[in-house]
Amino acid sequence: xxxxxxxxxHLIKTRGQQATxxxxxxxxxxxxxxxxxxxxxxxxxxxxxxxxxERNRGNFPPRFSGRQFPNYSSELNVNALELEDSALxxxxxxxxxxxxxxxxxxxxxxxxxx
Amino acid sequence: QKEVEQNSGPLxxxxxxxxSLNCTYSDRVSQSFFWYRQYSGKSPxxxxxxxxxxxxEDGRFTAQLxxxxxxxxxxxxxxxxxxxxxxxxxxxxRSGGSQGNLIFGKGTKLSxxx
Numbered sequence: 001x002x003x004x005x006x007x008x009x010h011l012i013k014t015r016g017q018q019a020t021x022x023x024x025x026x027x028x029x030x031x032x033x034x035x036x037x038x039x040x041x042x043x044x045x046x047x048x049x050x051x052x053x054e055r056n057r058g059n060f061p062p063r064f065s066g067r068q069f070p071n072y073s074s075e076l077n078v079n080a081l082e083l084e085d086s087a088l089x090x091x092x093x094x095x096x097x098x099x100x101x102x103x104x105x106x107x108x109x110x111x112x113x114x
Numbered sequence: 115q116k117e118v119e120q121n122s123g124p125l126x127x128x129x130x131x132x133x134s135l136n137c138t139y140s141d142r143v144s145q146s147f148f149w150y151r152q153y154s155g156k157s158p159x160x161x162x163x164x165x166x167x168x169x170x171e172d173g174r175f176t177a178q179l180x181x182x183x184x185x186x187x188x189x190x191x192x193x194x195x196x197x198x199x200x201x202x203x204x205x206x207x208r209s210g211g212s213q214g215n216l217i218f219g220k221g222t223k224l225s226x227x228x
Binding site: 033035041042043045048055056088090092102103104105106107108 | 148156157158159160163202215216217218219220221
């Protein structure tokens with residue numbers, strides 16, 4: 001069974017540009033989570049989607065946004081990129097809500113802003 | 115107060131020893147706790163989940179949960195150099211606006227010396 005897949009693996013953007021990251025959850029999983037892991041920092045929760053709806057978002061500015069499609073895949077958009085947005089962006093999925101359900105991570109997308 | 119706190123380490127243990135990793139949390143009503151392992155440059159992978167007070171064993175790993183004292187720990191017996199990684203404690207908070215998504219500590223870096 002395929003795990004959580006993310007694309008692209010690496011992305012280099014210029015400050016001020018927009019970046020789009022994509023995620024396909026494990027088959028049967030309806031919840032998708034996005035986390036940011038900047039160098040030397042812990043995983044910071046970004047967004048949680050379940051059944052196509054945004055259920056919660058972390059303490060990030062509005063230029064971080066996303067959506068979940070009917071097939072439960074998701075994309076994360078980061079507008080007006082700043083240097084400090086350079087990080088590993090991790091997508092995870094779970095059956096319905098995480099409470100009591102394990103979340104599984106993809107391999108991540110490395111975003112470098114220059 | 116941070117929701118999940120871990121000693122950043124590094125924690126250094128000799129090969130074959132027991133490594134003890136600790137985590138404290140502030141959300142008294144959290145019910146679900148997880149330990150993830152993250153190798154450098156890789157995504158986190160689940161080691162164990164624990165939901166009830168007491169110990170839960172899986173191979174060389176034992177998770178311990180004490181809800182009254184609000185701490186969860188992970189013991190690694192017969193530590194191997196391949197166990198060298200950052201260990202992340204996570205929980206699903208049940209209070210406030212974070213229900214459903216995992217909140218992570220910053221992780222403890224473990225180094226097992228041959």
